[in-house]
Amino acid sequence: MTSFRLSSLRTFAAALVATALAFTALSPAHAEAKKDFKVGWSIYVGWMPWGYAMDHGIVKKWADKYDINIELVQFNDYIEGINQFTAGAYDGVMATNMDALAIPSAGGVDSTILVIGDYSDGNDAIILKGKDKLEDIKGQKVNLVELSVSHYVLARALENIGMSEKDVTVVNTSDADMIAAYATPDVTAMVTWNPMVAEILKEKDAYNVYDSKKLPGEIQDSLVVNTQTMKDNPAFAKAMTGIWYETMALMSGGDAAAEAAKAAMGEASGTDLAGYEEQLAATKMFYTPEGYIGFTEGNLAELTQFVSKFLFDHGLLGQDATSPDYIGIELADGTVVGNADNVLLRYTTEYAKMAAEGKL
Amino acid sequence: MRRLINRQPDVVVRFGLMLIPFIAVVIAYMIASEARLSANPNDKLLPGWSTIAAAIERMAFLPDQRTGSYLLLQDTISSLTRLGIGVAVATLIGGIFGVLQGLIPYFRATFSAFTGVLSMIPPLAVLPILFIVFGLGELAKVVLVAVGIAPFIIRDLALRTEEIPHEEIIKAQTLGASTWQIILRIVVPQMLPRLIDGVRLSLGAAWLFLIAAEAIASDSGLGYRIFLMRRYLAMDVILPYVAWITLLAFTLDFALRLFQRIAFRWMYRGN
Amino acid sequence: MTRVTVENVWKVYGDQTVLESVHLEIEPGSFIALVGPSGCGKSTFLRMMLGDEAPSRGRILLDGVELDAEPSPDRGVVFQKYSVFPHLTALQNVMLGLEFAASPVMARLFGKAKRKAKTEALDMLNCVGLGHAVRKYPSELSGGMQQRLAIAQALIKKPKILLLDEPFGALDPGIRAEVHEILLRLWREEGMTVFMVTHDLSEAFKLGTRVIAFDRVRTRPEEMKAYGATVTFDLKVDGKSVPPRPELREQLAAAAQ
Numbered sequence: 039m040t041s042f043r044l045s046s047l048r049t050f051a052a053a054l055v056a057t058a059l060a061f062t063a064l065s066p067a068h069a070e071a072k073k074d075f076k077v078g079w080s081i082y083v084g085w086m087p088w089g090y091a092m093d094h095g096i097v098k099k100w101a102d103k104y105d106i107n108i109e110l111v112q113f114n115d116y117i118e119g120i121n122q123f124t125a126g127a128y129d130g131v132m133a134t135n136m137d138a139l140a141i142p143s144a145g146g147v148d149s150t151i152l153v154i155g156d157y158s159d160g161n162d163a164i165i166l167k168g169k170d171k172l173e174d175i176k177g178q179k180v181n182l183v184e185l186s187v188s189h190y191v192l193a194r195a196l197e198n199i200g201m202s203e204k205d206v207t208v209v210n211t212s213d214a215d216m217i218a219a220y221a222t223p224d225v226t227a228m229v230t231w232n233p234m235v236a237e238i239l240k241e242k243d244a245y246n247v248y249d250s251k252k253l254p255g256e257i258q259d260s261l262v263v264n265t266q267t268m269k270d271n272p273a274f275a276k277a278m279t280g281i282w283y284e285t286m287a288l289m290s291g292g293d294a295a296a297e298a299a300k301a302a303m304g305e306a307s308g309t310d311l312a313g314y315e316e317q318l319a320a321t322k323m324f325y326t327p328e329g330y331i332g333f334t335e336g337n338l339a340e341l342t343q344f345v346s347k348f349l350f351d352h353g354l355l356g357q358d359a360t361s362p363d364y365i366g367i368e369l370a371d372g373t374v375v376g377n378a379d380n381v382l383l384r385y386t387t388e389y390a391k392m393a394a395e396g397k398l
Numbered sequence: 399m400r401r402l403i404n405r406q407p408d409v410v411v412r413f414g415l416m417l418i419p420f421i422a423v424v425i426a427y428m429i430a431s432e433a434r435l436s437a438n439p440n441d442k443l444l445p446g447w448s449t450i451a452a453a454i455e456r457m458a459f460l461p462d463q464r465t466g467s468y469l470l471l472q473d474t475i476s477s478l479t480r481l482g483i484g485v486a487v488a489t490l491i492g493g494i495f496g497v498l499q500g501l502i503p504y505f506r507a508t509f510s511a512f513t514g515v516l517s518m519i520p521p522l523a524v525l526p527i528l529f530i531v532f533g534l535g536e537l538a539k540v541v542l543v544a545v546g547i548a549p550f551i552i553r554d555l556a557l558r559t560e561e562i563p564h565e566e567i568i569k570a571q572t573l574g575a576s577t578w579q580i581i582l583r584i585v586v587p588q589m590l591p592r593l594i595d596g597v598r599l600s601l602g603a604a605w606l607f608l609i610a611a612e613a614i615a616s617d618s619g620l621g622y623r624i625f626l627m628r629r630y631l632a633m634d635v636i637l638p639y640v641a642w643i644t645l646l647a648f649t650l651d652f653a654l655r656l657f658q659r660i661a662f663r664w665m666y667r668g669n
Numbered sequence: 670m671t672r673v674t675v676e677n678v679w680k681v682y683g684d685q686t687v688l689e690s691v692h693l694e695i696e697p698g699s700f701i702a703l704v705g706p707s708g709c710g711k712s713t714f715l716r717m718m719l720g721d722e723a724p725s726r727g728r729i730l731l732d733g734v735e736l737d738a739e740p741s742p743d744r745g746v747v748f749q750k751y752s753v754f755p756h757l758t759a760l761q762n763v764m765l766g767l768e769f770a771a772s773p774v775m776a777r778l779f780g781k782a783k784r785k786a787k788t789e790a791l792d793m794l795n796c797v798g799l800g801h802a803v804r805k806y807p808s809e810l811s812g813g814m815q816q817r818l819a820i821a822q823a824l825i826k827k828p829k830i831l832l833l834d835e836p837f838g839a840l841d842p843g844i845r846a847e848v849h850e851i852l853l854r855l856w857r858e859e860g861m862t863v864f865m866v867t868h869d870l871s872e873a874f875k876l877g878t879r880v881i882a883f884d885r886v887r888t889r890p891e892e893m894k895a896y897g898a899t900v901t902f903d904l905k906v907d908g909k910s911v912p913p914r915p916e917l918r919e920q921l922a923a924a925a926q
Binding site: 575584664 | 721739741742744750753756765766769770773775809819823
Binding site: 117121124125140141144145146147181184185186207208209210211212215218219221222223224225354356357 | 438439440441442443452453456525526529530533534535613614615616617622625626628629630631
């Protein structure tokens with residue numbers, strides 16, 4: 039019996055060690071100089087160039103130049119990519135500024151926006167069924183992905199007409215099911231983004247009553263990287279920046295090559311060249327490093343405060359947050375918006391400037 | 399040395415062995431959580447106990463700042479209502495179709511292949527159809543749960559019905575019973591406890607469909623909360639919710655088993 | 670009193686002939702014991718009597734009328750197993766036949782009708798010596814008690830014919846003798862015709878007024894499919910017999926002693 043107890047104790051210990059080892063896989067990535075990098079992206083008009091760059095050797099070309107390996111991994115689920123980045127499994131991810139602040143930054147992961155690729159200029163829209171004024175939304179059930187950019191657009195829109203979220207009922211709805219949801223009779227109001235917006239607006243009774251054209255620059259689609267990883271591996275930041283602007287130059291060339299590239303991107307996102315052009319029209323792309331640098335020198339401080347306030351109001355800056363300023367945001371020129379002792383989101387134009395000067 | 403298959407742990411050892419995997423997971427979690435938190439005190443993936451406790455207090459025992467309701471309670475009521483109605487509908491359909499399919503050859507010939515094919519369709523893959531037909535409200539969620547598990551219950555019960563000894567059916571006929579009387583007095587009373595077994599087996603799937611339905615379009619519910627919290631990786635809320643769902647599922651299963659023992663004593667007498 | 674006539678009955682499954690050219694004339698009130706080796710078709714014959722299966726050729730007549738093609742209350746049955754309903758108490762099992770007849774929709778009786786049925790069922794249970802166990806479920810009864818319950822359950826319908834398919838095969842010898850006595854008493858009292866399948870020859874001779882043996886006449890392997898079993902031996906227990914096969918006669922004679 040005693041020996042059995044002893045042996046079961048040993049089994050116990052072994053099981054414990056095994057489980058602990060399994061959990062160590064969850065340990066945070068330790069920042070240091072390294073050669074292999076993983077970046078997550080998902081299907082969206084402003085991020086399709088990344089997929090194109092991966093498929094057409096641009097990624098490999100720049101990785102080889104800096105003697106590193108870069109793998110771009112496509113996530114069918116946008117949020118899962120950001121969660122993986124936050125957990126430390128990925129070195130970079132494509133995300134909006136709002137999600138970058140709410141997920142990795144609020145989760146204590148110091149993150150840097152390396153490149154802003156575009157901002158939404160109509161891609162996110164509030165659609166009403168059979169009504170053509172935003173004011174008609176009062177009292178309706180609104181289907182949207184809760185706590186997403188759509189939710190933000192709704193909050194900002196309501197604020198602009200003197201209403202608040204209390205005037206509507208928000209129903210969390212999966213983005214994959216928006217088009218099917220719109221087709222059901224009990225759905226009468228919806229906030230979503232492209233390509234769903236374009237699809238839904240084809241319906242006769244669908245009215246675009248408010249879109250992100252009215253919120254220029256507030257919804258930025260960016261490449262977000264782990265700050266420590268970036269500092270330890272400038273080569274990674276240089277290569278990513280190089281990839282982006284080479285692809286941008288190709289895409290905006292206005293020649294046959296540009297058309298072919300855009301057609302490929304459209305196809306990869308499930309539409310065609312015409313459909314993709316239509317989405318691009320609702321997207322303010324920064325085709326050049328100068329465009330991005332110029333944007334960061336504008337009213338970025340003010341824009342970030344709108345986002346911080348929304349996140350704070352919805353408890354997304356963490357339970358310890360006592361004000362929208364709880365997390366500090368460092369702008370490209372080094373000034374900090376919010377709490378300077380808790381800077382967890384940074385904008386940088388250092389590498390974009392290198393690109394502009396041709397030093398990459 | 400006796401063979402391993404013949405060695406029985408005594409009560410104390412058995413209890414200890416039972417606890418080992420649970421303790422191992424908890425300790426491993428603590429180690430890994432500690433490691434992550436020392437690297438990043440705000441880590442969301444494996445929060446510490448105090449963070450989890452605070453989240454539990456916030457969700458279960460303090461009214462929500464915006465709505466004034468207790469979120470855990472509200473979510474639990476929403477989910478259990480949907481689950482209860484969905485499972486009840488599936489049980490009713492499963493009971494009726496299962497018995498008829500198992501007992502009546504013409505019914506079996508008509509529906510057996512159909513329910514067989516139906517049970518192979520993954521309900522989540524035909525969600526848009528369910529939405530168009532049943533809307534996006536409560537009905538669609540209940541229907542998803544019901545549609546998700548009813549084919550299994552039908553097939554399971556049809557098999558159990560076919561397993562009733564042929565002798566019993568013959569005997570009932572020699573006692574002058576009509577088809578209806580056989581269903582009412584012989585088949586249904588014997589199938590009710592089997593139906594409970596079928597429901598118990600499909601409860602896991604029912605939870606899965608419920609949570610999937612709540613993830614797709616909802617404004618309350620346990621699955622809704624988990625998927626919403628997942629948007630910003632609030633594992634301090636998600637982990638207690640998962641534990642709570644597990645506890646609810648376990649309790650439901652236990653309650654059904656208890657009910658079966660009390661209501662159908664004939665199954666347990668004598669043997 | 671019911672006369673049973675079996676006219677040239679054949680039973681064929683696919684290309685396998687099980688029974689062929691069975692002719693029998695059964696006097697009312699007989700106790701027929703059906704014997705024969707395994708697979709000789711005696712149980713198949715019983716199932717045809719029951720109406721559970723139909724003859725492939727020929728017909729079976731009760732008092733000159735062809736048998737219903739499905740089981741009916743004029744033919745009661747007791748199987749070796751599964752004769753009683755596990756979810757009903759002994760009393761409920763016996764009352765069931767009365768409830769089916771009197772309550773087509775609910776299949777349950779209430780009030781006065783229920784009390785009357787209960788009295789009748791209790792009498793029947795007392796007859797088979799189960800008066801002390803009326804509230805027990807079958808799983809709480811011994812094998813012998815279960816078979817007595819099955820007999821009581823069948824007899825409450827006052828069937829013209831009682832069919833027994835190896836009813837005592839699983840019982841201990843002592844208990845078997847006890848149930849034999851009960852069965853013989855009820856047979857005499859009710860005046861019904863009994864068909865009992867058994868593989869126990871001494872039981873056959875002890876209970877039966879007539880012992881009928883089924884067997885295959887042709888046993889060469891290549892003939893096994895095309896030719897079935899038939900009545901090879903038909904013996905009135907008071908002495909008259911037409912034995913076609915000597916070895917079986919010796920066997921029966923030995924058993925009769």
